[in-house]
Amino acid sequence: MHRAGRVLHLRPEQTLDLARRTNRDIAAAVGVSPTTALDRTRALRRRGVIRGARLDLDLAAVGRPVQALIAVRVRPPNRRVIETFRNWAVRLPETLGVFVTTDTEDFLLHIPVPDNEALYSLVIDKLTQRPEIADVRTTVVDEHLVSDVIPDARPRRSS
Numbered sequence: 497m498h499r500a501g502r503v504l505h506l507r508p509e510q511t512l513d514l515a516r517r518t519n520r521d522i523a524a525a526v527g528v529s530p531t532t533a534l535d536r537t538r539a540l541r542r543r544g545v546i547r548g549a550r551l552d553l554d555l556a557a558v559g560r561p562v563q564a565l566i567a568v569r570v571r572p573p574n575r576r577v578i579e580t581f582r583n584w585a586v587r588l589p590e591t592l593g594v595f596v597t598t599d600t601e602d603f604l605l606h607i608p609v610p611d612n613e614a615l616y617s618l619v620i621d622k623l624t625q626r627p628e629i630a631d632v633r634t635t636v637v638d639e640h641l642v643s644d645v646i647p648d649a650r651p652r653r654s655s
Contacts, residue, residue: 564634565604567601568601590618612636
């Protein structure tokens with residue numbers, strides 16, 4: 497493997513909190529000098545491979561212990577309707593994520609809320625009041641796990 501890609505191929509225990517690690521730590525983990533690690537990390541950012549770092553919040557600690565995935569179907573399914581709903585949904589204070597999908601539903605919303613009453617209010621008072629919404633299905637999340645490792649799936653170049 498080309499050394500520039502090594503930052504993306506750290507072992508799982510090395511990728512935890514990667515955004516908080518120093519450049520010197522990353523260099524040691526991949527076996528290059530700190531200057532080389534910095535140059536390669538900057539190159540990955542320039543190319544858009546590394547787009548940023550995000551906080552991992554404990555949603556219960558910030559008053560939103562109930563998470564839900566809400567599947568939404570809009571009608572008519574055209575660009576204007578889809579973009580209008582997408583832009584509205586992403587600005588809701590309850591929204592953590594919006595997925596535009598190609599399934600029966602057009603959207604999947606990731607919503608953390610304080611309790612089931614707040615979830616019900618969001619669905620009944622906000623979502624179903626929009627004229628373009630044809631169907632809403634809500635699934636309460638029991639547990640949400642996120643992988644710490646995303647292996648590079650591109651074909652490897654021969655050296």
